[in-house]
Amino acid sequence: MMRHIIILICLLLMGACAKAPVVPDWIAGNSAEYSSHRYLLGRGEASSVGLARDRARADLAKNFSVKIQEQSTDKLLWQQGGEGLQGLQTTISRNIQTQTNRLIEGVQIAETWRAEEGGNYHALAVLDRLQAGNRLRARINQLDAETTESINRARSEEALPDQISAARNALEVQLQRRNQQTFLTIIDTTGTGIRPKYQLADLKNDFDKLLSRWEITPRITQDDLGGGDDLLAGALGNIGVLHRADATAADYLLLGELSGKELNTADGWYWLRGVLTVSLQDRNSERIIGTYQWFFKVSSRQADLVKIRARSYLAAVLDRxxxxxxxxxxSGQKESD
Structure with missing residues (x-):
């Protein structure tokens, strides 16, 4: 009788063991099928399968975002008097996000697992290191070729604005290249990439030298807010351009029209809507090289502050x-409106 009981207990235990789910090795450790040598991995857990997969992708993406934040010195590189080159900083940040998104497009959800009914879902995201590395190397070579072309154009163009535009493009392209290199060092198990052909400090120095030669006289032809001349002069100084009060001493004029219209008061708020139009003109030929507009709308509880707020808003926009x-x-990218 005792023997039968023991056999029954053993059978029950064996049945329980047979029903226990086998936990995949990637849940808590290394995966035999998806080794870290061949793949970059991300893991996610959630109550729904879709959210678990999204979290796995986000976990994998952290490998890039954290590294970029650690190595990014863009703001330090661009600071030069006042607000510096904020516009280029914005472009750089946008490019970093775009490049990260392109890499994430190559991520695949390799496996999904759930322990039992009602339990959380687990997902494994993988990125093939070899394939992603090849894409990055091709992109880096393309950016180097574009940089060489921009440098040659900066040296061969006759007009100073064209030289500055080309030098700026070379600088921006190499910043994109640096980010690609950072991604490559993460994906490449050796931690190496492609040695840069150009030094950012040298490109920045070349750009600054050209920019310091650009002499522009600001001239407001319409000023509904007041202080328009100071607004343009301050913005030129903040971006490193030498502004001349005497138009005969500069080769270029920055013509500005600042129009504004006060709107009807609503609920105790005073509103002002307007537009700032700037045109770059060659003083010698009087040719308009390009025109650009910024539209704005500001409000204040006090009537005497609404114009001040408008000028502050425009100052920040111009600096940026x-x-x-x-x-x-x-470069011909900003066409006349």
């Missing part, structure tokens, strides 16, 4: 975007 606009004129 004027350099990109002016160099865009040189």
């Amino acid at each position: 975007e004027l350099l990109e606009v002016l160099t865009g004129f040189g």
Whole structure:
């Protein structure tokens, strides 16, 4: 009788063991099928399978975002008096996000697992190191070729705005290249990439030298807010351009029209809507190289503050975007509206 009981207990235990789910090795450790040598991995857990997969992708993406944050010195590189080159900083940040998104497009959900009914889902995201590395190397070579072309154009163009535009493009492209290199060192198990052909400090120095030669006289032809001349002069100084009060001493004029219209008061708020139009003109030929507009709308509880707020808003916009606009004129990217 005792023997039968023991056999029954053993059978029950064996049945329980047979029903126990086998936990995949990638849940808590290394995966035999998806080795870290061949793949970059990300893991996610959630109550729904879709959310678990999203978290796995996000976990994998952290490998890139954390590294970029650690190595990024863009703001330090660009600071030069006042607000510096904020417009280029914005472009750089946008490019980093775009490049990260492109890498994430190559991520695949290799496996999904759930322990039991009602339990959480687990997902494994993988990125093939070899395939991603090949894409990055091809992109780096392409960026190096584009940089060489921009440098040659900066040296061969006759007009200073065209030279500055080309030098700026070379600088921006190499910043993109540096980010690609950072991604490559993460994906490449050796931690190496492709040695840079150009030094960012040298490109930055070349750009600054050209920019310091650009002499522009700001001239407001319409000023509904007041202080328009100071607004343009301050913005030119902040981006490193030498502004001349005497138009005969400069080769270029920055013509500005600042129009504004006060709107009807609503619920105790005073509103002002307007537009700032700037045009870059060659003083000698009087040719308009390019024109750009910024539309704005501001409000205040006090009538005497609404124009002040409008000027403050425009000052911040110019510090952030004027350099990109002016160099865009040189490259033909900023067309007249």
